[in-house]
Amino acid sequence: MRIEGVHQAYRGGPPVLAGVDLALEPGAPVVLAGGNGSGKSTLLRIVAGCAAPSAGRVHGRPRVVGFLPDRFPAQLRMPADVYLRHLAAIRRVTAEPELLEAFGFSGPRAEPMARLSKGNAQKVGLAQALGGGPGLVVLDEPWAGLDVAAAAVLRDRLTALEVPLLVTDHTGRAARIPGARHLRLVDGRVVADAPPAPSAPAVGAVAVVLRGPARTLHGLGVPARVEADRAHLSVPAAEVDALLRGALDLGCSVVSVTPA
Amino acid sequence: MTLPAISAETLLDPPTGPRRRILVVEDTASVRRLLVDVLGFDEFDVTAAPDGLAALAAYPAVRPDLVLTDVEMPGLDGLGLTRELRGRGDTVPVVVVTGRDDPDTRRAAAAAGADAFLAKPFGLVELRDCVWGLVDARAH
Numbered sequence: 001m002r003i004e005g006v007h008q009a010y011r012g013g014p015p016v017l018a019g020v021d022l023a024l025e026p027g028a029p030v031v032l033a034g035g036n037g038s039g040k041s042t043l044l045r046i047v048a049g050c051a052a053p054s055a056g057r058v059h060g061r062p063r064v065v066g067f068l069p070d071r072f073p074a075q076l077r078m079p080a081d082v083y084l085r086h087l088a089a090i091r092r093v094t095a096e097p098e099l100l101e102a103f104g105f106s107g108p109r110a111e112p113m114a115r116l117s118k119g120n121a122q123k124v125g126l127a128q129a130l131g132g133g134p135g136l137v138v139l140d141e142p143w144a145g146l147d148v149a150a151a152a153v154l155r156d157r158l159t160a161l162e163v164p165l166l167v168t169d170h171t172g173r174a175a176r177i178p179g180a181r182h183l184r185l186v187d188g189r190v191v192a193d194a195p196p197a198p199s200a201p202a203v204g205a206v207a208v209v210l211r212g213p214a215r216t217l218h219g220l221g222v223p224a225r226v227e228a229d230r231a232h233l234s235v236p237a238a239e240v241d242a243l244l245r246g247a248l249d250l251g252c253s254v255v256s257v258t259p260a
Numbered sequence: 261m262t263l264p265a266i267s268a269e270t271l272l273d274p275p276t277g278p279r280r281r282i283l284v285v286e287d288t289a290s291v292r293r294l295l296v297d298v299l300g301f302d303e304f305d306v307t308a309a310p311d312g313l314a315a316l317a318a319y320p321a322v323r324p325d326l327v328l329t330d331v332e333m334p335g336l337d338g339l340g341l342t343r344e345l346r347g348r349g350d351t352v353p354v355v356v357v358t359g360r361d362d363p364d365t366r367r368a369a370a371a372a373g374a375d376a377f378l379a380k381p382f383g384l385v386e387l388r389d390c391v392w393g394l395v396d397a398r399a400h
Binding site: 050052071073075076077078079082086087089090092112 | 290291293294297298301302361381383384385388
């Protein structure tokens with residue numbers, strides 16, 4: 001699949017995209033970086049077929065595209081199961097609600113999605129995007145709000161994908177997808193980007209204390225001793241960064257991080 | 261037209277008062293069922309029709325508070341339906357949804373008498389906010 005000379009501008013303003021060329025192939029996932037407002041989400045919407053470019057072409061887009069937008073409609077009163085069924089019907093594929101279990105979804109399936117936590121809503125979005133055997137997967141910040149366990153499941157699923165993948169990720173987790181090509185949007189164009197530098201190997205265990213709503217603390221995806229609004233955890237040092245990022249995404253605050 | 265501000269929080273709770281009626285006109289069955297459910301979970305009474313002629317046939321019994329119609333449909337299309345309603349002096353709010361997001365189609369929708377225009381693919385939250393805005397504006 002190829003993106004050729006894609007431009008996008010809004011109402012006479014400066015171009016958001018100024019001639020983007022990009023090839024997407026199976027086994028060569030593309031991780032797209034860029035600052036706020038750099039046009040990442042715009043490019044993803046165009047690649048997914050949810051927006052038309054001002055100029056340029058997208059060649060070879062498959063019939064079924066798995067797309068996780070940056071703003072997932074989690075405010076709906078429609079329950080998650082019903083939402084997944086409808087989206088699958090419109091895409092003419094079979095819904096895969098079991099993907100919710102794979103990501104450790106712990107919310108109420110029969111209640112409005114608007115009552116879901118941010119993490120559970122993101123899992124519904126991922127189940128929607130990855131279900132039904134898409135021929136192309138386009139994910140905008142898929143790790144946002146995910147707990148540590150779900151983040152690992154997502155990384156494994158994306159690693160095993162046999163179709164083209166385009167993903168944005170500010171958490172650094174996409175760097176762990178083998179074979180990923182790292183690109184960056186600069187001034188509306190795509191340039192090669194260095195992958196995030198791997199941190200020095202960390203050994204031992206770290207004791208972490210987090211503060212947040214009890215429901216969130218119980219949903220972190222790692223064993224924790226929860227007392228009132230605090231969770232006490234012990235995690236391998238190599239995983240502490242991912243845990244802290246996930247906890248902050250979920251709205252927790254970090255009370256302390258000390259060697260165990 | 262200025263729509264009243266709506267927050268997701270206020271939309272979480274079912275509205276009080278009589279249920280509002282929506283007539284959904286869409287020829288693609290899967291999209292029609294989705295629209296019926298999205299609005300149904302928002303406590304609207306939703307009736308669906310597969311084209312403009314079927315919508316006109318159902319109209320007297322439904323007496324909708326809002327019409328949500330696709331443009332491209334066999335028989336009577338969404339713009340023809342809107343023109344027919346306006347020709348009868350009916351001021352029911354009409355939301356037009358279409359896969360053609362170009363200035364000509366927008367102008368044609370406005371000229372036919374549509375109150376709002378949503379280009380496919382539209383967001384479900386955007387759709388619902390648009391419908392709520394028009395229904396609330398009419399109620400007040």
